[in-house]
Amino acid sequence: MNKSNKQYFFLKGRVALYIFLKALKLKKDDEIILPAFTCVVVANAIKYLDLKPIFLDIDPITLQYDFQELKNAINDETKAIICQNSFGYQPYYNEFKYLKEEYPHIYFIEDAAHAYGVKSKNDDFLDAKFYSMQWSKMITTGLGGILELRNGTLEKRIDDIYENELEELKTTKSTVLFLQNYFYKYFITDNNYMFMKKVFQFLYTNNLMIGSSSKEELNMSMPQNYLVKYPKSLVHLFNLETKKLSDNLKYRDRVSKIYFRLLKKYYLKLELKDNFGLLTFPILFKDKKYVENLFLENSIRYGDWFVSPLHPLTMEEIDYKYFNYHKCENSENICNHILNIPTNTKVGNIKKIIKIIKQLDREKQIIPWGSLEKLGEK
Numbered sequence: 001m002n003k004s005n006k007q008y009f010f011l012k013g014r015v016a017l018y019i020f021l022k023a024l025k026l027k028k029d030d031e032i033i034l035p036a037f038t039c040v041v042v043a044n045a046i047k048y049l050d051l052k053p054i055f056l057d058i059d060p061i062t063l064q065y066d067f068q069e070l071k072n073a074i075n076d077e078t079k080a081i082i083c084q085n086s087f088g089y090q091p092y093y094n095e096f097k098y099l100k101e102e103y104p105h106i107y108f109i110e111d112a113a114h115a116y117g118v119k120s121k122n123d124d125f126l127d128a129k130f131y132s133m134q135w136s137k138m139i140t141t142g143l144g145g146i147l148e149l150r151n152g153t154l155e156k157r158i159d160d161i162y163e164n165e166l167e168e169l170k171t172t173k174s175t176v177l178f179l180q181n182y183f184y185k186y187f188i189t190d191n192n193y194m195f196m197k198k199v200f201q202f203l204y205t206n207n208l209m210i211g212s213s214s215k216e217e218l219n220m221s222m223p224q225n226y227l228v229k230y231p232k233s234l235v236h237l238f239n240l241e242t243k244k245l246s247d248n249l250k251y252r253d254r255v256s257k258i259y260f261r262l263l264k265k266y267y268l269k270l271e272l273k274d275n276f277g278l279l280t281f282p283i284l285f286k287d288k289k290y291v292e293n294l295f296l297e298n299s300i301r302y303g304d305w306f307v308s309p310l311h312p313l314t315m316e317e318i319d320y321k322y323f324n325y326h327k328c329e330n331s332e333n334i335c336n337h338i339l340n341i342p343t344n345t346k347v348g349n350i351k352k353i354i355k356i357i358k359q360l361d362r363e364k365q366i367i368p369w370g371s372l373e374k375l376g377e378k
Contacts, residue, residue: 001127004152008162009230011169012212013113013132013145017082018045018227019166020109020128020147023157026051026079033073034082034111035065036309036328037335041217042082042111043310043323048222054078055309057328061370063087067095074099080107083126085115087305087340088256088278093122100125107151113137114279116146117245127151134212135184135200136303138248138279139241141234142181143210166227174231177210181237190342190349193301218313220322252343253277255350259341262354263361266368280305280340283357284367288337291365295339300353303340308332333372 010016021032028050034042036055046053056073059066063086070081081099083091091110100108108125112118113132116139123129128151131137133144149155169177188196204211205218216223230238256278260267263283280303285291295302308315309331310323318325341353360366 001150002152004149004155006149006155008147008149008158010145010147010166011143011228011230012041013130013134014039014041014045015227016130016145016147017042017109017111018048019158019161020130020149020154021046021049021051021080022161023154024079024107025157029077030079031075031077032080032082033070033078035063035084036325036331037063037086037306038082038084038111038310039113039306040220040310040313041213044217044220044222047220047323048226051079052077052324055323055325055328057330058334060330060334060372062092063089063334064092064095067092067099071099074103074106078103078106080109082109082111084111085113085118087280087282088114088118088252090115090118090120091123093120093125097122097125117242117249118277124150127154133238133241136280138252139238139245140181140184141237141241142177142184143212144230144234144238162229166229167225169225169228169231173210174233177231178233178237180209181234190301190345191299194296194299213312220319248344249277252279255343255345256281258350258354259343259357262357263366266366268368278343281343282338282340284334284337284369284372285339285360285365286337286367287365288339291339291360294356294360298352298356300349300356301342301345303342305340306335306338308335311335330372337367337372 008016029052031052031054032046033054033056035058037058043053054073056065056069058064083096085091096108107127110126110129112129116131116137129148131146133139133141135142149158200209200211203209204213205215207214214223259281305311308318309328310318
């Protein structure tokens with residue numbers, strides 16, 4: 001493979017995936033394999049190009065593919081495989097590397113939206129990675145996405161698409177986005193985060209603010225102004241965030257380890273990787289709704305990745321035929337029970353979180369990692 005190390009910046013991370021796939025010049029219904037534990041906007045990027053997403057269930061312990069199942073799914077129509085970093089847990093690069101050696105004609109791209117700045121080992125087989133700089137990611141400038149191209153044979157095609165098909169964000173919207181970012185950084189706290197999150201989501205989905213997912217995207221339609229470059233007004237913020245990234249990752253690593261020590265008996269089956277600075281710390285609970293209400297009552301910031309295999313759609317909202325989706329029991333079981341707690345929160349809030357987690361432990365609400373069986377919940 002002719003190597004490249006070029007980066008392209010977009011308004012959103014999903015556009016990076018779209019541009020990469022477009023550069024492959026695939027035909028209608030060519031297949032892209034991805035885990036059934038993702039965001040709907042990732043699947044949308046595939047569907048917008050008239051390609052066929054092939055969803056595979058995940059292993060309930062590693063959150064990765066079952067690699068034998070993955071190998072069985074590969075056929076003559078398979079053109080790309082998405083390897084996913086979930087919450088900061090890195091893909092099993094060695095297994096993917098073996099597959100790449102066996103199927104050199106298939107493109108491998110990592111969904112690293114949760115892992116900007118995290119050092120990876122043995123990922124030199126990848127054709128590309130894409131990252132997100134949305135509000136909840138490792139670094140945030142409000143919105144933003146990066147395509148890190150590794151396969152140099154695609155560089156000219158992507159250059160052409162980037163220069164000829166992408167727009168600049170209009171000045172007024174760029175200014176609005178800058179002000180939103182300022183508001184987010186200086187006015188949103190751990191105590192008001194959950195309330196403001198709902199307010200922002202309502203405004204985003206109704207196109208009253210510039211947000212991560214528009215109403216069109218949640219309805220599986222390609223929105224106007226989808227192909228937009230990263231705004232120049234945010235470059236300064238990006239540079240500031242990258243300067244703080246090393247300290248950010250070290251802090252997340254310390255907090256992740258605090259949570260892990262507290263919950264170690266529930267994670268005996270989980271294999272830890274070298275880089276343990278998680279974006280957010282996933283926990284399985286018996287009564288997810290009860291725990292959410294408890295967190296809200298105590299002003300604890302939490303994440304709901306993933307409410308379904310195509311977050312943030314509910315199972316009832318997924319169009320099975322449109323997405324070529326079939327039942328993926330491990331993923332659906334996990335989505336019924338998973339919540340995640342922050343790793344970038346302040347020390348005072350960590351103490352409050354630990355207190356609530358200990359309460360939930362006494363109430364036997366926490367489910368050991370890997371105990372949701374493949375053929376249904378215990």
